[in-house]
Amino acid sequence: MSQTTEVNPDLVMERAKCNFNVLEVTHLIDGGEQNTLQRKKIENIALNDGAWKDPIGEEHMTPKEKYENSVRKTCIYGSIVKNELAELSGMESFGMNFLAVRRTADAFFKEVTPLLQQFGQFVPTILGQCTPEQLSCWLPKALGLKIIGTYAQTELGHGTFIRGLETTATYDPETEEFVLHSPTLSSYKWWAGGLGKTVNYCIVVAQLYTKGECHGTYPFMVPIRDEDTHMPLPGIKVGEIGPKMGYNTGDNGFLAFNNYRIPRENMLMKHAQVLKDGTYVKVARHGKLTYGTMVFVRVVLVSDAAFNLAKACTIAVRYSAIRRQSRPRPEEPEPQVLDYATQQHKLFIAIATAHAFQLCSVWLWDSYNVVLAQMKDGNTDTLTEFHALSSGMKAISTSDSAQLIEQCRHACGGHGYMISSGIPNLYNYVTATRTLEGDYTVLLLQTARFLVKAYEQAEAKKPLTPSVAYLAHAFSGRKTTWDSSPDGIIRSFQALAAGKIAACVRNIRKRMQAGLSQVDAWEMSTIQLVAAAEAHSRAVIADTYRREIVRLTANSSPNVKAVMEQLTILYLYYWALERTGDLLMYTSVSEKDLVDLQEAYEELLLKIRPNAVGLVDAFDLRDEILHSTLGSYDGRVYERLMEEALKSPLNKEPVNQAHFKYLKPLIQGKL
């Protein structure tokens, strides 16, 4: 935590009011004291020298300057990671320390590094899609930054529908090469991060053709730029796609091939092989293992959503503690805006949600490792359930985080709209994650596919996998009894998920009986299927959050236990109140129960209020990582806003030339 000598008195007061041990909660969020110490060590090594700081605010730079500045900082951070953090960061395990490296990177990059995909997708694809020989060839080069790569799957014409990709990789047994070709404009690769200017290698997903037959999409390792001159290689057309809402330091690019040849060995052959004579050999037992990188990134994105939401609520809660506005009681000073119940309603759910997603991400990560271990032994049985689970969690966590970050902006009034508040960059980053790596709707429909099948299993009294075990109770013919205890509310969330899934199944069957095909009946039901998958994912998140908090605070001090319990209950009440219509439909909840619940929710906000600043301090986000005039630890908000305003290039001269060139002639009637 960064400290300065003068701290805003309101923040001093808030910190004195906090009744729990902030460090204990930090340890809880980090997954233990050792992790906190290690993270702080990484942050200290990486951030204490400051050579990476921007010469002028990035927001005042041209797109070209922004990109070049971002590469500059990437190299500084790259050398710190390579020379000083490599051992600490456990790169190969992608564990907690790797997350600390990822978290520290945000001090360097307000948007993104052009090397995000190197570590987010290029290395993971090498790890997940290569044969042992390929792995030993490419992994050291990629980890040692001898080659810089990205992941080019999406095309101008298709992102969601991978089977519709048009880029072809046709095997030529004469030369033992693949010929990569982009037959149409819509087949141009589009979006890959770092592709525009930075990378020299690219994992390209293309339709595999051999012996005149198409075998579906596979990944290929493709050199695209000369390793010395960095010029695009002959047969390659590559460039940057232009300004975006965010990710502007990430040089997302386009790429096309004109009968471009790569050696046979450059097909990533863990899951299928093409022999020298062109024979296709399928190795994998599960048809979708080539989608593995996407599953990995979806898991990572849940923790990314939690982290970015924690940043936004740190900014908004600290700001709300120093911001005073209006005078409801004329005899008293203006209250801190944090004292308004509506402000607490906007912010405390954001804190609880950041905790919920953080704990769910750790749980999801652990479950993912179990699935990977089973797959190593040749067992892919749990992959389908995990795909459904990770798709749902990715969809909900990225979407809720984006919405709550926007809510944090609302909570900061006009100043939240300043780039220097830090919130716009956070929103622009997170809202993209709702789309990338599988759009929200598309992923929830994947979850729904699984749920409908699970419902049919339950109906046939067959065994159910853990995440849908609650469906076994869906056939009692009675509404679930409302009970406002935490476990009772979770049971109600499960009941409404089960009710929605059952309604979807009924609708699909009814439509098919009326003569629609299965595809059309499904399509007509997709609005409800998305709602059912959302309800299911929310039930899983609520259940996991509650279970994990109970487990993790078993030995905590009483006040930590109490405040963590309050947050989980707040989360449950909030979502119950958001879904009153559904509860009335699928549980025995009465009007009076809902009135009581609303009252209990409002009382809970009051209980949490004195600990609000302590709760966001516990996220332990250094000022360098927050990049915020409103959210710094010392609360010197107005001073920082003024300092930033004075940095505006428009303030460099008293009168701008546009006055004489355009305005004066207009004023003088000469135009």
Ligand SMILES: CCCCCCCCCCCCCCCCCCCCC/C=C/C(=O)SCCNC(=O)CCNC(=O)[C@H](O)C(C)(C)COP(=O)(O)OP(=O)(O)OC[C@H]1O[C@@H](n2cnc3c(N)ncnc32)[C@H](O)[C@@H]1OP(=O)(O)O
């Ligand atoms: C040293 C230097 C230092 C420098 C700084 C260091 C900085 C450190 C930074 C560290 C970085 C850390 C990481 C940070 C975060 C990472 C961010 C990375 C950035 C990401 C940017 C974005 C990238 C992308 O977007 S890549 C493109 C992604 N594209 C998609 O996601 C496409 C979505 N579409 C699909 O997934 C599919 O097409 C789908 C699933 C919608 C449909 O597929 P289909 O083939 O048509 O399948 P279908 O017929 O519908 O059948 C479904 C069937 O298959 C099963 N299924 C589908 N998918 C899967 C799967 N993945 N796994 C398992 N099973 C699957 C499904 O269940 C169905 O089964 P059945 O119902 O039984 O038939």
Ligand SMILES: Cc1cc2nc3c(=O)[nH]c(=O)nc-3n(C[C@H](O)[C@H](O)[C@H](O)COP(=O)(O)OP(=O)(O)OC[C@H]3O[C@@H](n4cnc5c(N)ncnc54)[C@H](O)[C@@H]3O)c2cc1C
């Ligand atoms: C910042 C950013 C970075 C990215 N980085 C990369 C990268 O590094 N590499 C890479 O390969 N790609 C990358 N992408 C691309 C990204 O993966 C795709 O944009 C994403 O998967 C969505 O696909 P799409 O753009 O084709 O959307 P579309 O599928 O065209 O979606 C448009 C609309 O149609 C709806 N829709 C589509 N299909 C269905 C359906 N079956 N049922 C119901 N509704 C449907 C969607 O819900 C959406 O509302 C990036 C994208 C962004 C924004």
